[in-house]
Amino acid sequence: MLIFRQLFDPPSSTYTYLLADERSGGAVIIDPVFEQVRRDAALIEELGLRLVHALETHVHADHVTGAWLLKQRTGCRIALSANSGAEGADRYLVQDDVVAFGGRNLQVRQTAGHTSGCLTYVLDDRSMAFTGDCLFVRGTGRTDFQEGDPHAMYRSVHQQIFTLPDSCLLYPAHDYRGLTVTSVGEERRFNPRLGGEIGEGDFTGYMMNLRLAHPKKLDVAVPANLKCGRPESDIATTEDPRWAVLRYSFAGIWEIDPHGLEEQARAVQIVDVREPQEFDGPLGHIHGAILIPLGELAERVGELSRDRPIVTVCRAGGRSAQATVILREAGFSDIANLAGGMLRWRAEGHAVEGGSALEHIAEYSI
Ligand SMILES: N[C@@H](CCC(=O)N[C@@H](CS)C(=O)NCC(=O)O)C(=O)O
Ligand SMILES: [Fe+2]
Numbered sequence: 001m002l003i004f005r006q007l008f009d010p011p012s013s014t015y016t017y018l019l020a021d022e023r024s025g026g027a028v029i030i031d032p033v034f035e036q037v038r039r040d041a042a043l044i045e046e047l048g049l050r051l052v053h054a055l056e057t058h059v060h061a062d063h064v065t066g067a068w069l070l071k072q073r074t075g076c077r078i079a080l081s082a083n084s085g086a087e088g089a090d091r092y093l094v095q096d097d098v099v100a101f102g103g104r105n106l107q108v109r110q111t112a113g114h115t116s117g118c119l120t121y122v123l124d125d126r127s128m129a130f131t132g133d134c135l136f137v138r139g140t141g142r143t144d145f146q147e148g149d150p151h152a153m154y155r156s157v158h159q160q161i162f163t164l165p166d167s168c169l170l171y172p173a174h175d176y177r178g179l180t181v182t183s184v185g186e187e188r189r190f191n192p193r194l195g196g197e198i199g200e201g202d203f204t205g206y207m208m209n210l211r212l213a214h215p216k217k218l219d220v221a222v223p224a225n226l227k228c229g230r231p232e233s234d235i236a237t238t239e240d241p242r243w244a245v246l247r248y249s250f251a252g253i254w255e256i257d258p259h260g261l262e263e264q265a266r267a268v269q270i271v272d273v274r275e276p277q278e279f280d281g282p283l284g285h286i287h288g289a290i291l292i293p294l295g296e297l298a299e300r301v302g303e304l305s306r307d308r309p310i311v312t313v314c315r316a317g318g319r320s321a322q323a324t325v326i327l328r329e330a331g332f333s334d335i336a337n338l339a340g341g342m343l344r345w346r347a348e349g350h351a352v353e354g355g356s357a358l359e360h361i362a363e364y365s366i
Pocket of ligand 1: 012060061062133139140141142212213214215216217225334
């Protein structure tokens with residue numbers, strides 16, 4: 001089975017794709033975005049995947065790639081076109097190269113036109129292809145900067161993409177209207193720039209008159225991407241919280257595990273957001289915990305110190321996740337959720353005040 005996720009970066013309208021072979025866990029990510037690496041790494045970890053490659057469809061002009069950051073985090077190899085001009089990759093790809101992930105693979109097709117190093121990645125069974133900024137849904141990438149060339153793009157689309165089966169689904173690197181996917185058959189018929197009977201001259205005329213402003217980040221993105229997204233200094237990579245060992249979830253919440261909280265217990269404020277009867281109920285509560293039920297938290301944030309980190313706690317870790325959101329909105333910064341809540345805290349044998357012995361708690365008697 002193939003695991004497939006389409007991820008989006010709203011500021012740049014970029015799609016990032018995660019593909020994995022479920023059986024072996026081998027995964028590739030196509031076009032990761034620098035600012036989304038924490039999110040993408042969390043998903044890879046939660047799905048239990050091993051990132052083999054970070055792939056670029058091209059040297060992007062509108063955002064910085066997350067490839068270098070992902071390599072630091074996961075040890076994956078960075079790969080992009082041999083025609084990209086980029087330094088710092090582990091593998092430089094050419095036509096018909098195969099990028100394997102577990103038992104699956106992507107085949108490389110050179111689709112120059114937007115840049116001279118543009119690639120399209122075709123899944124082994126030809127059921128999907130990742131067209132980068134060559135073919136978009138009912139559009140194409142622009143050809144007016146980097147090594148843009150409308151003639152090359154026309155030929156790339158016709159020779160390398162429209163030769164795939166009509167049923168092959170096409171996933172672009174961007175969409176500016178919210179469209180997510182198309183197919184070869186659809187674009188052959190309906191692409192307004194080069195579908196149907198539209199010839200190379202017609203296409204070139206269209207592309208010469210797009211009249212688009214240059215991407216806002218062009219001057220920052222291209223040099224950074226020519227180094228596969230390696231920052232000039234390490235500052236940008238050290239912004240993770242340091243007050244405890246935390247995990248960032250794909251849901252967007254920083255979490256601390258029971259062992260981590262035990263180590264930090266004296267240094268943090270523990271805020272238990274359950275109802276009073278639960279606080280005094282069979283699960284007990286953590287020594288020193290401050291009881292503020294979730295429904296009262298927004299009005300009672302004044303009771304909390306802004307000088308010490310906060311760990312939120314509830315029964316199973318759900319309400320306390322929402323508590324971190326409320327606290328962040330109230331201006332607190334060092335906040336984490338106790339993963340698994342009191343249920344996991346007790347299951348892992350940590351001490352509580354009040355409460356009953358585990359064997360007397362219904363939730364633990366199977
Ligand atoms: N306004 C966007 C422009 C993005 C842009 O130019 N995107 C390129 C791909 S890197 C493109 O081909 N755009 C086609 C289009 O906007 O129709 C920005 O500032 O980032
Ligand atoms: Fe691009």
